[in-house]
Amino acid sequence: MSKLIMVFDQGTTSSRAVLFNRAGEVVAIAQKELNLIYPQPGWVEQDPSEIWATQMGVAGEVIQRGDAKPADILGIGITNQRETTILWDRNTGKPFMNAINWQCRRSANICEELKELGWEDRIKEKTGLLPDAYFSATKIAWAFRQNPKLKQKAEKGDLCFGTVDSWLMWNLTKGKKHITDETNASRTMLYNIHKRQWDKDLLHLFDLPESILPEVVPSLGVMAETDAGYFGGQALPIAGVAGDQQAALFGQVCFEQGEAKNTYGTGCFMLMNTGEHPVNSNKGLLSTIAWSDDTSVNYALEGSIFNAGTVVQWMRDELKMISNAAESELLAQSVSDTNGVYFVPAFTGLGAPLWDMYARGMIIGLTRDTKTAHIVRAGLEAIAYQTKDVLELMEEEAGIRLKSLRTDGGASSNDFLMQFQADVLNRKVLRSTIQETTALGAAYMAGIALGFWKNKEEIKKLWKHDKEFNPMLKEKERDKLIRGWNKAVKRSLRWEIEE
Numbered sequence: 126m127s128k129l130i131m132v133f134d135q136g137t138t139s140s141r142a143v144l145f146n147r148a149g150e151v152v153a154i155a156q157k158e159l160n161l162i163y164p165q166p167g168w169v170e171q172d173p174s175e176i177w178a179t180q181m182g183v184a185g186e187v188i189q190r191g192d193a194k195p196a197d198i199l200g201i202g203i204t205n206q207r208e209t210t211i212l213w214d215r216n217t218g219k220p221f222m223n224a225i226n227w228q229c230r231r232s233a234n235i236c237e238e239l240k241e242l243g244w245e246d247r248i249k250e251k252t253g254l255l256p257d258a259y260f261s262a263t264k265i266a267w268a269f270r271q272n273p274k275l276k277q278k279a280e281k282g283d284l285c286f287g288t289v290d291s292w293l294m295w296n297l298t299k300g301k302k303h304i305t306d307e308t309n310a311s312r313t314m315l316y317n318i319h320k321r322q323w324d325k326d327l328l329h330l331f332d333l334p335e336s337i338l339p340e341v342v343p344s345l346g347v348m349a350e351t352d353a354g355y356f357g358g359q360a361l362p363i364a365g366v367a368g369d370q371q372a373a374l375f376g377q378v379c380f381e382q383g384e385a386k387n388t389y390g391t392g393c394f395m396l397m398n399t400g401e402h403p404v405n406s407n408k409g410l411l412s413t414i415a416w417s418d419d420t421s422v423n424y425a426l427e428g429s430i431f432n433a434g435t436v437v438q439w440m441r442d443e444l445k446m447i448s449n450a451a452e453s454e455l456l457a458q459s460v461s462d463t464n465g466v467y468f469v470p471a472f473t474g475l476g477a478p479l480w481d482m483y484a485r486g487m488i489i490g491l492t493r494d495t496k497t498a499h500i501v502r503a504g505l506e507a508i509a510y511q512t513k514d515v516l517e518l519m520e521e522e523a524g525i526r527l528k529s530l531r532t533d534g535g536a537s538s539n540d541f542l543m544q545f546q547a548d549v550l551n552r553k554v555l556r557s558t559i560q561e562t563t564a565l566g567a568a569y570m571a572g573i574a575l576g577f578w579k580n581k582e583e584i585k586k587l588w589k590h591d592k593e594f595n596p597m598l599k600e601k602e603r604d605k606l607i608r609g610w611n612k613a614v615k616r617s618l619r620w621e622i623e624e
Contacts, residue, residue: 133293135206136206154561167229167233169473176292209288254312279334307422312413348363389532392476435472460502485621487617505545530546557591
């Protein structure tokens with residue numbers, strides 16, 4: 126029997142490939158950084174050809190690093206940055222334009238139109254989402270408005286739309302499969318999460334022909350085979366696909382209703398398993414499909430924070446305050462507090478629970494004795510404050526109080542951040558031993574579908590945490606810090622709106 130699962134982990138800032146064994150351990154990993162393109166303020170793009178080329182490059186590299194052969198690989202799981210929108214020619218497979226990244230705010234005005242037309246509640250009711258430039262539907266609508274020729278091609282059946290998973294599977298099968306899984310479909314603002322199908326009312330609202338959409342398949346199950354030419358004559362089954370945050374929820378084995386995880390990546394994403402029924406949020410959280418198989422579906426409540434790891438990247442690359450991410454922890458610990466400084470990282474607006482597309486980043490509370498270390502510490506603390514805001518709202522709307530929070534993602538390796546997170550939450554924080562939780566979730570999905578693991582119970586036993594962080598902050602101090610944070614956030618709201 127083949128002994129490895131390979132995962133394509135296609136993220137915002139890099140393409141990665143990871144090999145996992147039956148113990149759920151990383152055998153090998155390969156990574157290649159990706160370029161982000163900023164044509165104008167608030168706009169973010171990527172080159173779809175670069176996404177594909179880097180992903181295949183690391184796939185070949187990881188097989189070599191793992192001292193493996195294609196014959197050793199039982200199958201492939203895919204996990205991906207969500208909402209990023211790619212439009213390509215059905216006949217040639219070539220992209221018509223750069224991918225519009227999930228962070229891009231160019232379609233904010235279309236969202237305002239939807240609200241003015243009274244569609245906000247109906248969109249939420251059907252999709253579990255809010256009208257925001259974050260999601261794919263308004264990005265496609267924007268592209269069609271800007272370029273009527275794209276619309277004409279779509280109406281002739283010559284245009285394909287897909288999120289990154291669709292783009293990868295189209296290329297892996299050399300155009301034989303135009304598919305997406307339910308988790309990714311549920312992030313487009315075109316998918317009815319109750320009926321579990323593309324919504325004709327929404328397609329009509331956005332004036333999009335259904336022919337551009339991929340076929341929707343369950344997250345767990347053999348859905349395609351790669352072209353044999355890519356892996357030395359071996360056609361590998363693609364058997365597990367999920368958007369990155371749903372994959373991380375699965376990788377953290379949050380299989381029971383009320384279990385939650387937070388991933389600290391480019392953005393920060395908290396998901397709580399709500400079981401077989403979606404929870405309708407009235408205060409800015411999203412309902413989404415967590416995963417599905419041939420017989421069942423699980424839903425999740427999600428809070429999306431747009432800027433987390435980007436805070437550290439910005440301090441490193443633009444302000445030159447640190448030379449690497451690890452240095453942020455040392456600097457933060459070199460001072461006892463932020464000296465009254467708060468950092469609101471609304472570079473691309475604010476996500477949950479405020480959903481303000483017009484908020485902008487702000488550092489406030491500066492005095493003559495403010496040091497670099499104070500600003501760096503404030504940047505890290507901002508990640509934890511945003512997470513606290515989402516978790517408390519999630520508990521309120523789901524009617525569940527969490528005893529602990531499971532964490533993963535690059536920034537979770539920062540002990541200062543994890544301790545401060547426990548302090549402001551006043552909850553235990555458990556950091557997963559395996560940081561590749563997103564990739565691991567896709568591996569588990571593919572592995573269960575292929576019989577590599579028997580079931581969820583088997584993989585539940587594999588989960589371990591490497592460190593536990595317990596709250597140490599006094600209540601009075603916690604309340605004071607949170608009041609300051611709330612005051613700072615209010616100052617950043619609707620900054621881009623002209624008086």
